[in-house]
Amino acid sequence: MTAKGGVQYSKIAEIKGPLVVVDDVENAAFDELVEIETKEGERRLGKVLEVGNGKAIVQVFEGTTGLSISGTSAKFVGKLMEMPVSKEVLGRVFDGLGRPKDGLPDPIADKFIDINGEPMNPEQREYPKDFIQTGVSVIDGMITLVRGQKLPIFSGSGMSHNILAAQIARQANVVGTKDDFAVVFAAIGVQYSEAEYFRRSLEESGALKRSVLFLNTADDPAIERIITPRVALTVAEYLAFDLGMHVLVILTDMTNYAEALREISAAREEVPGRKGYPGYLYTDLSTIYERAGKLNGRKGSVTQVPILSMPSDDITHPIPDLTGYITEGQVVLGRDLFRQGVYPPINILMSLSRLMKDGIGAGSTREDHSEVSNQVYDAYSRAQEVRALAGIVGKAGLTEIDLKYMDVGDVFEKEFLTQATDENRTIEETLNLLWKIVSKLPKNEITKIKDKYVDQYYQEN
Amino acid sequence: MDKRHSLVSNSALEHTIDKILNQTEKNILSNIQSALSESQKTLDNAIPKLEQEYDKVISDGKKEADKIEKQIVGSSDLEARNKQLLALEEAIDKVFTKAIDQISNMAHSGDYSNLIKTLLDESTKILGTTKVIIYTNSKDKNVVQSLLSKYPGAEISSETIDCLGGITVKSKEGAMKFDNTLDARIQRLKPLIRKEIATKFGVGN
Known part of the structure; x- marks a missing residue:
């Protein structure tokens, strides 16, 4: 940061959607921060999207409503957008652009960091293999999250993804280490009531102390949503790699981010890709998701749980589709379970954590974790088949063993999957519940678990 | 003859009554015995369940206490920190005002x-x-x-x-x-x- 400022240009050629085209511009740089000043002296922030032929296209984060060609000026600040960071950001609430929203002053910055971050050197990346306990049985037991992983939650409109997100934010912890843990929570285009719920939920549980909140509500300008995940990740990277903390970043709802990207793309008259999203949606999403990870020789880690609501529950929609290519698995919420009143309504058969196998077992969770989890997955899958069969032939037509599998399905949903929103289960409790499900089966049906574990943990009825 | 017959039948009746009484007494005693052992067994079975229940109540209570402790400590830490931030900002503003005064008054x-x-x-x-x-x-x-x-x-x-x-x-x-x-x-x-x-x-x- 220097005392040198930027040049202010007053020749506005065009205002188009969220974009302002400035004429006769010299020396503007791509991505440079711009201060737009209205006739009345109101200031809005923006960034350069395109420069050339004496013109600069500026994307205004706070929207162009009320701007006119005459009287508006654009000041090219001479630097990229930066986020002031220090340890003092913990416990703070910011808006979608990183400005305080809690009535407290700007944080006294240790550093000013470019919000686009620095790409991680692939060679320096460390393979994620340490368990994060979320306190949510189905995630810890069967879709285990590990430090440095990016594990999205695919949801649908109206489902309980935000309640789940808040629960994870409140309860998540690293076990077996004294390392500091922090949560960075970015709400992108959420309703005011949801934003308040997140804030209150963290405040009342005492978890706000170790959290940073970025709240962009639905009535905030859509373009601001492009920035929200980036400022959140900038803070997360600072906490992780400068202060050595393990940071869990929750981004909800990434669909709103993609919508904002589509809005800008349409205003720029770019050739649309699938469903009108820009052709570079994959690349753009990767610049966010790939900021998760661990680095060799550095203590901290950035773990990401992006949440996206699939339009019409369509998992082939471009947003979940492209997200799935980049991330390491997915947690899928099921509409049927949600309608039955199951919370969290996670459809385990469609969910997967690709890094789970490296984060569980002896030394991190328990030696029988992998096998008991596989057995329950298998049994629940069989239970679903039996339920379908019962729908055709009736319960009376089922064999004794089929009925046992139906029982497994019921116990799985009612006792293991179902959990109160404030219930924080330890990994031991979760594993014991998994064994309770397995123990509904006769021993000869248990084919995926070593005998020594069956002898040790099987619960005789 | 009739009198003799009546005496014989009375003693047979008494014998039968005694037999029934003995049998009933035995049955009652055996029932009491089995009920006692049954209740003993139920009691024995209930002890581990009770102990489990007791442990669960204790661990749930401990969890709840931890949660409340975290809430209280967390919010009071934050409150103290926020007050410190506001006090610091007030001091910084005073320094700024004074510095700006000096700059505007300098030759x-x-x-x-x-x-x-x-x-x-x-x-x-x-x-x-x-x-x-x-x-x-x-x-x-x-x-x-x-x-x-x-x-x-x-x-x-x-x-x-x-x-x-x-x-x-x-x-x-x-x-x-x-x-x-x-x-x-x-x-x-x-x-x-x-x-x-x-x-x-x-x-x-």
């Missing part, structure tokens, strides 16, 4: 002319031309006027601006403007100055 002579020259050099370089209109406050007008000959094509505006010192430069066609007043420079450096002040108060590095 605009001596080295000040060099400062204005530096600001003019910087501004014309950034705009890429010396054909500019310069705006300044009434105090600095003479200083700027004395330097004007070094910038061919530059003019000083008759209008004055409200600032601590320094200049604002506008290209003659009016498309570009560069604010190089002391106010603008202080504003640009404010985050760094705040940090410096906070450090003096022993906060941060």
Whole structure:
């Protein structure tokens, strides 16, 4: 940061959607921060999207409503957008652009960091293999999250993804280490009531102390949503790699981010890709998701749980589709379970954590974790088949063993999957519940678990 | 004969009654025995369940206590920190006000002319031309006027601006403007100055 400022240009050629085209511009740089000043002296922030032929296209984060060609000026600040960071950001609430929203002053910055971050050197990346306990049985037991992983939650409109997100934010912890843990929570285009719920939920549980909140509500300008995940990740990277903390970043709802990207793309008259999203949606999403990870020789880690609501529950929609290519698995919420009143309504058969196998077992969770989890997955899958069969032939037509599998399905949903929103289960409790499900089966049906574990943990009825 | 027969049948009846009574007594005793052992067994079975229940109540209570402790400690820590932040900001604001007072009261002579020259050099370089209109406050007008000959094509505006010192430069066609007043420079450096002040108060590095 220097005392040198930027040049202010007053020749506005065009205002188009969220974009302002400035004429006769010299020396503007791509991505440079711009201060737009209205006739009345109101200031809005923006960034350069395109420069050339004496013109600069500026994307205004706070929207162009009320701007006119005459009287508006654009000041090219001479630097990229930066986020002031220090340890003092913990416990703070910011808006979608990183400005305080809690009535407290700007944080006294240790550093000013470019919000686009620095790409991680692939060679320096460390393979994620340490368990994060979320306190949510189905995630810890069967879709285990590990430090440095990016594990999205695919949801649908109206489902309980935000309640789940808040629960994870409140309860998540690293076990077996004294390392500091922090949560960075970015709400992108959420309703005011949801934003308040997140804030209150963290405040009342005492978890706000170790959290940073970025709240962009639905009535905030859509373009601001492009920035929200980036400022959140900038803070997360600072906490992780400068202060050595393990940071869990929750981004909800990434669909709103993609919508904002589509809005800008349409205003720029770019050739649309699938469903009108820009052709570079994959690349753009990767610049966010790939900021998760661990680095060799550095203590901290950035773990990401992006949440996206699939339009019409369509998992082939471009947003979940492209997200799935980049991330390491997915947690899928099921509409049927949600309608039955199951919370969290996670459809385990469609969910997967690709890094789970490296984060569980002896030394991190328990030696029988992998096998008991596989057995329950298998049994629940069989239970679903039996339920379908019962729908055709009736319960009376089922064999004794089929009925046992139906029982497994019921116990799985009612006792293991179902959990109160404030219930924080330890990994031991979760594993014991998994064994309770397995123990509904006769021993000869248990084919995926070593005998020594069956002898040790099987619960005789 | 009838009397004898009656005596014999009475003793048989008594014998039968005794037998039934004995049998019933045995049955009752055996039932009591089995009920006792049954209840003993139930009691024995209930003990581990009770112990489990007891452990669960204790562990749930401990969890709840931990949760409440976290809530109380977390919110009071935050409250204390936030009060400290507000107090620090108030102190920083006081320092700023005092510094701005001192700057506005300082003499605009001596080295000040060099400062204005530096600001003019910087501004014309950034705009890429010396054909500019310069705006300044009434105090600095003479200083700027004395330097004007070094910038061919530059003019000083008759209008004055409200600032601590320094200049604002506008290209003659009016498309570009560069604010190089002391106010603008202080504003640009404010985050760094705040940090410096906070450090003096022993906060941060």
